[in-house]
Amino acid sequence: MLHLRLITPADRTAEVVGLLEKTVGTTHLAVVPGAARDPEGDLVLCDVAREAGDEVLEGLCDLGIDRSGSIAVENIDVSLSQRAEKAEKDAPGEGADAVLWDQLADATHEESTLSVTYLAFLTLATMIAACGVVLDNAILIVGAMAVGPEFGPLAGFCTALVQRAPRLALRSFVALIAGFAAAMVLTVGFSYFMDAVGLFQETKLQAERPNTNFIYNPDWFSFVVALLAGAAGTLSLTSSKSGALVGVAISVTTVPAAANAAVAFSYNSYAQAWGSTEQLLLNLLGIVLAGTLTLLAQKFFWRRTRKGART
Structure with a gap:
């Protein structure tokens, strides 16, 4: 699993959340409005199966979050969650085969x-x-x-x-x-x-x-x-x-x-x-x-x- 920490402009948060919700393989979505100060915006957190990581990152870059906000990706070594297991099961392919180009x-x-x-x-x-x-x-x-x-x-x-x-x-x-x-x-x-x-x-x-x-x-x-x-x-x-x-x-x-x-x-x-x-x-x-x-x-x-x- 991967952990995403995003800073999104307030007027783009709804689009980002929509992207994350419709992508198969994402879970543990959290939004903290107005938490970010530099740059200003909302803090969006989620976990995503490695298999879906490249698709999510492409979508976020298409929305311009890499330019107007921030995208940080971390590897999760241990995740004790049935939702995380389901996300990995639902995501297409195998995590070991996925390539995160960024x-x-x-x-x-x-x-x-x-x-x-x-x-x-x-x-x-x-x-x-x-x-x-x-x-x-x-x-x-x-x-x-x-x-x-x-x-x-x-x-x-x-x-x-x-x-x-x-x-x-x-x-x-x-x-x-x-x-x-x-x-x-x-x-x-x-x-x-x-x-x-x-x-x-x-x-x-x-x-x-x-x-x-x-x-x-x-x-x-x-x-x-x-x-x-x-x-x-x-x-x-x-x-x-x-x-x-x-x-x-x-x-x-x-x-x-x-x-x-x-x-x-x-x-x-x-x-x-x-x-x-x-x-x-x-x-x-x-x-x-x-x-x-x-x-x-x-x-x-x-x-x-x-x-x-x-x-």
Whole structure:
């Protein structure tokens, strides 16, 4: 269930209440006239089944409440109410299949911003992966993959493509490209430092490295895994399954590939650096392609579900 907290101009409250009352899946409606001060208006509260959330939000935006008032949405973890159970039962489809596009756009907006924190996480993840590739340590590689925040801008870019939002697409693209570029440049410097103190050695990089040589040897399996991970990651975001997103993070070698390219470049091993860069680009392409197609499929099937429920 979702909880909606609305501030509506007094002259629009009746329309808002009418919209909420006629939407299947809403319950616990409450109106407090004149309670809001900034902006002035009435306070309207209600709970809505996740399946009906996108329809309600679309209707509220069509009424201009996002411009003249306020719309706040919260997830309800526990709701002990027979009315809530009935609302979820009556709403079309399943809550896990519903996509709240406004919520998704808001979440990916924050995750796809080129911030200091984002750069710090991506750089630290790349440096951890650099240690992993030199030591041929799979545990460090997995740890770096879990730390990397790159799925945020990837998901933002997919969402922007489906929603035709050029601003979000540009923001996500800049965060992705500039983030990896900065992380790789800093990791080159980190590699020089580690070599100077005797912790990195070119012989270790050029060794067979059975645990990590897949990072600079891309093949079709790399692309297939990226496709599967992109679909799984997108589903985890739209269904709020954060545990699944962690699994996605440790299944695709984006950060390790960037790290291996940086370390290889510092030792002038350009063949290995190019192989790692190819692996990185292949994974990014696979995730974006699968994520976009997954969102398009969800959008198509959910529209059919809503149309079927109305007929």
